[in-house]
Structures are given as C-alpha cells and as structure tokens.
Amino acid sequence: MREIVVISGKGGTGKTSITAAFAHLASVQGGAMLCDLDVDAPDLHLLLAPDRQEEHAFYSGREARIDPSVCTGCGLCAGLCRFGAVMPGPRAFGIDPLRCEGCGVCERFCPAGAIGFSEKHCGQWYASAMRFGPMVHAQLFPGQENSGRLVALLKKEARERAKALGLTLMLCDGAPGIGCPVISSLSGASLAVVVTEPTPSGRHDLERVVDLCRHFRIPVAVVVNKFDLNPENSEGIEDYCREQGHALAGRLPHDEVVVRAMVQGKCVTELPETPFSKALRGVWEVVAHHARTASRPSPFPNTPNA
Amino acid sequence: MNAGIIAVTSEGPGMESMVDSRFGRAAGFVVVDLATEQTSYVDNGGSQSMAQGAGIQAAENVARAGAGVVLSGFVGPKAFQALSAAGIQVVQNVENMTVGQAVDKYKRGELSTSDAPNAPAGGNKG
Amino acid sequence: MIYAIASGKGGTGKTTVTASLAAVWDGPLTAVDLDVEEPNLHLFLAPEITAEEPAFLEVPVLDAARCILCGECAAFCQYKALSLMGKTLLVFPEMCHGCGGCIALCQEGALSPGGRELGHILEGSAGAARFLMGRLRVGEAMSPPLMRQVKARLRRDAAGDVLIDSPPGVSCPAVNAVMDADVIVLVTEPTPFGLHDFRLAVEAFRPLGKPLGAVINRAGIGDGRVQDFCREAGVPVWAELPFSRAVAEAYSRGEVAARAVPEMRGMFLALMARMRGAAAASNPEEADHA
Incomplete structure (x- = not known):
C-alpha cells in the first residue's frame, strides 16, 4: 500500500483543492482510497459530495464533571488544577470543559467524591462513497482537542477498507500545522506532498513542515502554488528544495478557476482545461511516480537507529 | 521474563493470522509457549483507543502476558525502552508472514534481536 | 481591551x-x-x-532511590507519561501534560518537578x-x-x-x-x-x-x-x-x-x-x- 499525504x-x-484533483486523476488510474485528515476543519467533502454509508461516534480522553449536590465548596480542586478549568459558582464549583485537559487530578483528590470522570464524545467519523471512489472522513466537535488520535483512527479505517477493496493507493488531505495531528497524518506515509506558496509565511511553514518530515524520515515532494504572485520567491523556494534534496513536483499559477470549481462543488480537473489544471496534471504524474518509487530513508534490517 | 514465551504482534487470534507490523497499535498478540506449544491471544484493543501512549500500553500488555521475547515489524523508542526495562527482547522487521511462520523462523534461529528501536517516535499514531 | x-x-x-x-x-x-x-x-x-x-512545562523527575515501585503514579497518569515495567518506573516526559498529579500523589517524594522545553x-x-x-x-x-x-x-x-x-x-x-x-x-x-x-x-x-x-x-x-x-x-x-x-x-x-x-x-x-x-x-x- 502506498500512501500520499498532502500537507x-x-x-x-x-x-x-489539489488533493481533490489528485483523487479525480487517480480514479482513472486504478483508483485510490481517499481520506480527509483535516478533522478540525474538513473541506474535501464540499468538492466531492460523499454519500455517508457509515457514521460512528468518536470518543477520546476523559473529562471531569462536578456534581453540585455533592460538592462542599472547599475549593481544593481549584487550587490543584493546573489548567484553570475549575470555576467558582454560587454554591458549588464547576468545570469549564474548554479548559479541562482530562488529567483526573481533581477527581483523585476531591475529599467529597463529588467529581465524575467519564469518556468524552469528541466528534463523528464517516465511511462514504463519492464519485471517484471510497472516502473516510470526520468532523471533530468545536473546541475539542485534536490529539491526532482521530487522525490515526481514520488512517487505520481507511487502510483496512482499502485493503478489503484491493486498492493499492491511499490519498490523504493532511492536517495543518506541525503539531500532533500532522505528525499522525504523516505516520506511515510513502510520500508527503507539501503545497506551499511564494510568500514569507508559505516559505517559513514549508521549512518547518519539511523539518518534521525529515524527523520522521518521510520523502517530500514540493508543489509551489500561485508561483506567479512572486516568481523570485518561487525560485528561492525551489533552490531551497534542491539544496535540501527534496523533489520538486512542479509549480502552479494563481488562477481563479480554483475558486470557480469550489463554487460549483467540483475539482479543477473536471472543468474545461486551464493553464492551472494542465500544470496540475503534470504535478500529479510526478507525485504518482514518486509515490511508487520513493523509499523511506530508514535504517531497516535491524541496524541501530541514528 | 521467560525467554521461552514469545509474543507476536498479530492481526488476528491464531497462528495462521498475519503478523501486524505495528507494535503499539497492533490488533493483538499471539503468545506462544515454546516448551508446551500452547498459544493464547491477548487483545490489544485498549492500546489502540488511547489518545497517546499506545506503544507503552502495549509493552505493559506484553509484560503482563509473561513473554520474554516480542516479534513485530516496527517498534518505536518509547515502547522499546519499556520492553527493555522489563527485560523483554525485541525482534523487529518481522512482516508479510503469518504468526506461525514468524515463530518457526524464530525457532530456527533466523531472527535476531535488536538493541535499538527501528521506528520514529509517534509512529503509533498511524 | x-x-x-x-x-x-x-x-x-x-x-x-x-x-x-x-x-x-x-x-x-x-x-x-x-x-x-x-x-x-x-x-x-x-x-x-x-x-x-x-x-518549560513542569514534568516529573524520578529519584529512583526513593521509588518503592508501588505503581500508583503510573496507574493515575492519563497520558502514559509514567509506566511501571518490571522493577523499573519509566518516565516519558514528552507525554506529560504537566498536571502535577503524580508528584502530588507520591508519598515517598520520589517524583519532583522538572521541565520540558516547549x-x-x-x-x-x-x-x-x-x-x-x-x-x-x-x-x-x-x-x-x-x-x-x-x-x-x-x-x-x-x-x-x-x-x-x-x-x-x-x-x-x-x-x-x-x-x-x-x-x-x-x-x-x-x-x-x-x-x-x-x-x-x-x-x-x-x-x-x-x-x-x-x-x-x-x-x-x-x-x-x-x-x-x-x-x-x-x-x-x-x-x-x-x-x-x-x-x-x-x-x-x-x-x-x-x-x-x-x-x-x-x-x-x-x-x-x-x-x-x-x-x-x-x-x-x-x-x-x-
């Protein structure tokens, strides 16, 4: 199984938008299992209109709850909580669920036994079918911790389903940032496709995310989107990639077709050809090739880790 | 720890099940007593549902089962450290075979133990 | 404001x-x-x-000489930052959320506050x-x-x-x-x-x-x-x-x-x-x- 993760x-x-187009292009080359790992703000479904065939609840971690009828108002928990999650109330104390990290300290030390500590329902996940094949996706409830576990669960479910369907490629829209969710998105990936833009933020974040891939020994292919907004910065990014030994998958122009496709709920490659979609097809060929051939620079057969 | 009891990360409960290449998020462990040829299955579902620390939890499960050797695909640094602390030997890079085949290879001396983890930290998240 | x-x-x-x-x-x-x-x-x-x-985030540091291997801290930790394996208590500071629970629990004074760079x-x-x-x-x-x-x-x-x-x-x-x-x-x-x-x-x-x-x-x-x-x-x-x-x-x-x-x-x-x-x-x- 080959896994491409777009971050x-x-x-x-x-x-x-690029991941959705990849899903379209992959569908005519044997197909792929699609997985939206951006569980905090998933958008892939807006382009692909998946038909939900399974829906599951997602539980993770625990949360404290004070029973006001038992609470004596001693305030010990408020003093112990490192997260500022215990709030004084008129008669009893209460827990602010947005600040509670589920550590269990308040429950353990409450002399009155007034605090419950139960599993937390954090979101929903779905297995669906859409016009290019199967898709696994989720929605975390607002304000929930994106620990990376929902991402891990989606990847596991997607892998199992892909295997059962005889698919050999998995395509993932990765989580943003460089924290736990993106680390989870990358685990087990054959190739990370990093989409950047020729802006200071784009460059800055590219370097951070590429560092992360190096840390996890995952090969990287870089796509410079909207390259024509600043050709000089684009070249700087490409030079940087060459120096660092990362593959360049190509550059894409700034094109309003991306928004036009989005408004229609379509992939750019489903609309009449534009310079953007033409360039994107080229990018996909490079990405698909790298996904097939790239190998993890890893210390396998029982050699000690560097 | 009994070096005659080995735990193999497994996708299912029997000797014919495939080896699960993941350690922390393995579906379960087939535990084989080499002396008696008796096998048992330890479900690892609890580790799979943890937000973090699946590798450490799985190591605790293996230790509780009394195994002295683990056969698996990839073992991360925290799980490796935990297994080592309990005196459990680790054989890595075991994949694409059944549990029975892995056990036979081990018995024939074709698998050697490792002294370092072969997977990056956080790999269990996937 | x-x-x-x-x-x-x-x-x-x-x-x-x-x-x-x-x-x-x-x-x-x-x-x-x-x-x-x-x-x-x-x-x-x-x-x-x-x-x-x-x-820094406050994380536990172990004084193994004082630890009696009771395992209470490991059983309490929601984040798997502590694990009792055989005759060793392992501390994984990178897993810790800094709740301070383990340090407060330990009767033997075997855990003290240290820091993880955030x-x-x-x-x-x-x-x-x-x-x-x-x-x-x-x-x-x-x-x-x-x-x-x-x-x-x-x-x-x-x-x-x-x-x-x-x-x-x-x-x-x-x-x-x-x-x-x-x-x-x-x-x-x-x-x-x-x-x-x-x-x-x-x-x-x-x-x-x-x-x-x-x-x-x-x-x-x-x-x-x-x-x-x-x-x-x-x-x-x-x-x-x-x-x-x-x-x-x-x-x-x-x-x-x-x-x-x-x-x-x-x-x-x-x-x-x-x-x-x-x-x-x-x-x-x-x-x-x-």
Whole structure:
C-alpha cells in the first residue's frame, strides 16, 4: 500500500483543492482510497459530495464533571488544577470543559467524591462513497482537542477498507500545522506532498513542515502554488528544495478557476482545461511516480537507529 | 521474563493470522509457549483507543502476558525502552508472514534481536 | 481591551488583518502571535526582538532511590507519561501534560518537578507597538501549554489594547487563544471552504458570549453566501476587503497591506473603529475609563 499525504503547514495554500484533483486523476488510474485528515476543519467533502454509508461516534480522553449536590465548596480542586478549568459558582464549583485537559487530578483528590470522570464524545467519523471512489472522513466537535488520535483512527479505517477493496493507493488531505495531528497524518506515509506558496509565511511553514518530515524520515515532494504572485520567491523556494534534496513536483499559477470549481462543488480537473489544471496534471504524474518509487530513508534490517 | 514465551504482534487470534507490523497499535498478540506449544491471544484493543501512549500500553500488555521475547515489524523508542526495562527482547522487521511462520523462523534461529528501536517516535499514531 | 483575530480556515488573511490593524492602531498596543505552531506575524511586523526565553512545562523527575515501585503514579497518569515495567518506573516526559498529579500523589517524594522545553517566548517592539510571540519547538506535540505561558506573560505587563493573531481552526488551540479576549474578529473569505469553516467557527466561539464580528477578505471572488449567512445568523460584517492582486503581491513580499496599498489604510481604520465600538457596547463601564 502506498500512501500520499498532502500537507502545507500554512492554511489556504490550495492543499484541499489539489488533493481533490489528485483523487479525480487517480480514479482513472486504478483508483485510490481517499481520506480527509483535516478533522478540525474538513473541506474535501464540499468538492466531492460523499454519500455517508457509515457514521460512528468518536470518543477520546476523559473529562471531569462536578456534581453540585455533592460538592462542599472547599475549593481544593481549584487550587490543584493546573489548567484553570475549575470555576467558582454560587454554591458549588464547576468545570469549564474548554479548559479541562482530562488529567483526573481533581477527581483523585476531591475529599467529597463529588467529581465524575467519564469518556468524552469528541466528534463523528464517516465511511462514504463519492464519485471517484471510497472516502473516510470526520468532523471533530468545536473546541475539542485534536490529539491526532482521530487522525490515526481514520488512517487505520481507511487502510483496512482499502485493503478489503484491493486498492493499492491511499490519498490523504493532511492536517495543518506541525503539531500532533500532522505528525499522525504523516505516520506511515510513502510520500508527503507539501503545497506551499511564494510568500514569507508559505516559505517559513514549508521549512518547518519539511523539518518534521525529515524527523520522521518521510520523502517530500514540493508543489509551489500561485508561483506567479512572486516568481523570485518561487525560485528561492525551489533552490531551497534542491539544496535540501527534496523533489520538486512542479509549480502552479494563481488562477481563479480554483475558486470557480469550489463554487460549483467540483475539482479543477473536471472543468474545461486551464493553464492551472494542465500544470496540475503534470504535478500529479510526478507525485504518482514518486509515490511508487520513493523509499523511506530508514535504517531497516535491524541496524541501530541514528 | 521467560525467554521461552514469545509474543507476536498479530492481526488476528491464531497462528495462521498475519503478523501486524505495528507494535503499539497492533490488533493483538499471539503468545506462544515454546516448551508446551500452547498459544493464547491477548487483545490489544485498549492500546489502540488511547489518545497517546499506545506503544507503552502495549509493552505493559506484553509484560503482563509473561513473554520474554516480542516479534513485530516496527517498534518505536518509547515502547522499546519499556520492553527493555522489563527485560523483554525485541525482534523487529518481522512482516508479510503469518504468526506461525514468524515463530518457526524464530525457532530456527533466523531472527535476531535488536538493541535499538527501528521506528520514529509517534509512529503509533498511524 | 483584548481583540482576538481568528478564522475557522487557515489562509483567509488572519495575519494580514492583524498586521494591518497593528499598523494603523492608535494608542498603546501589544501585538501577540498565539499561532505558536506556525507563527507568521513577525514576518510582516518585522519586530525588533529584545528578549527570547525558552518556556518549560513542569514534568516529573524520578529519584529512583526513593521509588518503592508501588505503581500508583503510573496507574493515575492519563497520558502514559509514567509506566511501571518490571522493577523499573519509566518516565516519558514528552507525554506529560504537566498536571502535577503524580508528584502530588507520591508519598515517598520520589517524583519532583522538572521541565520540558516547549519552545520559546519572544518579546520586542514593532514600531510603537509591543510585540510578543510564542514559537513551538519542532517535534513538540502540544501547543496549549506554550500558549498559556504567552498569555500569562501578556497579563503580567499588559498596557493598552491587545491584538491576538490566533491559530486557525476551531479545535482546542483556537478556542484557547480566543477565550480570554473581549472581542473576537473572524476572518473569512467568500468561498464554499471559507463559508463552511466560518460556520464552524461561529458555532464554536458564539457560546463564549463575546462580541463577534466578521471580516470578509478577498471580497469579490467566489459567491455571496458568506454575506447571506452573516445576515441570517446575525453576525455583523465589520469589513469587506476587496480582492486585489496588489495586496496578494504585497503580502508575498512580506509587506503589510495597510501600508503598501493606500486605499486599504482607510478600510482598516474603519475596522478598528467598529471593533472598538463593539467592545464599548458590551462593556460600557470599562470603555468610560479608557
């Protein structure tokens, strides 16, 4: 099984539009299992209109709750909580669920036994079918911790389903940032496609996310989107990639077709050809090739880790 | 720890099940007593549902099962450290075979133990 | 007054808006980058950094000589930062959330507070404004602890107004960034992705009970459904910033829109006035003192 994970560090670089087009292009080459790992703000479904066939609840971690009828108002928990999650109330104390990290300290030390500590329902996940094949996706409830576990669960479910369907390629719209969710998105990836743009933020975040890939020994292919906004910066990014030994998958022009496709709920490659979609097809060929051939620079057969 | 008891990360409960290449998020462990040829299955579902620390939890499960050797695909640094602390030997890079085949290879001395993890930290998240 | 600039979706122009507001703001101001995973505000405000300090999270340190291997701490820890394996208690500081529970539990005094480096807190000045940012260490998985420390620093010596560049999204870090603000400014764009993520953000932030307004960036691209939604949901639109290639190019050169593109300056001044109006309306007493 080959896994392509599209990431960007910075938001708004076109990651999701590009992933959707990849799904379209892959569908005529044997197909792929699609997975939206941006569980905090998933957008892929807006282009692909998946038909939900399964829906599951997602539980993760625990949360404290004070029973006001038992609470004596001693305030010990408020003093112990490192997260500022215990709020004084008129008669009893209460827990602010947005600040509670589910550590269990308040429950353990409450002399009155007034605090419950139960599993937390954090979101929903779905297995769906859409016009290019199967898709696994989710929605975290607002304000929930994106620990990376929902991402891990989606990847596991997607892998199992892909295997059962005989698919050999998995295509993932990765989580943003460089924290836990993106680390989870990258685990087990054959290739990370990093979508960037020729802006200071784009460059800055590219470097951080590429560092992360190096840390996890995942090969990288870089796509420079909206390159014509600043050709000089684009060249700087490409030079940087060459110096660092990362593959360049290509450059894409700034084109209003991306928004036009989005408004129609379509992939750019489903609309009449534009310079953008033409360049994107080229990018996909490079990405698909690298995904087939790139190998993890890893210390396998029982050699000690560097 | 008993070096005659080995735990193999497994996708299913029997000797004919495929080896699960993941350690922390393995579906379960087939535990084989080499002396008696008896096998048992330890479900690893609890580790799979953890937000973090699946590798450490899985190591605790293996230790509880009394195994002295683990056969798996990829073991991360925290799980490796935990297994080592309990005196459990680790054989890595075991994949694409059944549990039975892995056990036979081990018995024939074709698998050697490792002294370092072969997977990056956080790999269990996937 | 603390104003948090947030967005459901990344890349809508949150940092552009924050940087431009900082550029036109009158009166004492602190500009804060709480997007510690991907801090970008400094790239536009080009602050002079006068202090950079590492930030630490309290994690347990084991004195093995005192440990009696009772396993209570390991059984208690929700994050698997402690594990009793055979005759060894293992500590995994990178898993720790810093709740302090294990240290409080241990009767033998075998665990004491130590530190894990979360990243850095940088302080300085950008023009007349004070500047503050957190930068998460690459490989560090948790951003809320560093954000909490940046906010604590902010409270310690706050003067005048505060503009917070928040992390994108609606999950824990984003809510963490806006929950101590007086006013929330949500930056979106008039596209289906923009609308979808904007709705999630409104749903996430509204229960906080703070005045909340929208800035529609790149107005003119996409469609009019964000405006429709704002009308239906009763979210005031505090600014519509037209799409302009000049702004996009200025951004790509690291320039602040309100400085680089003359007609933008007036738009940001108007936005500032609306934000202040919303703050005053929700908290008349404090506004009198200001």
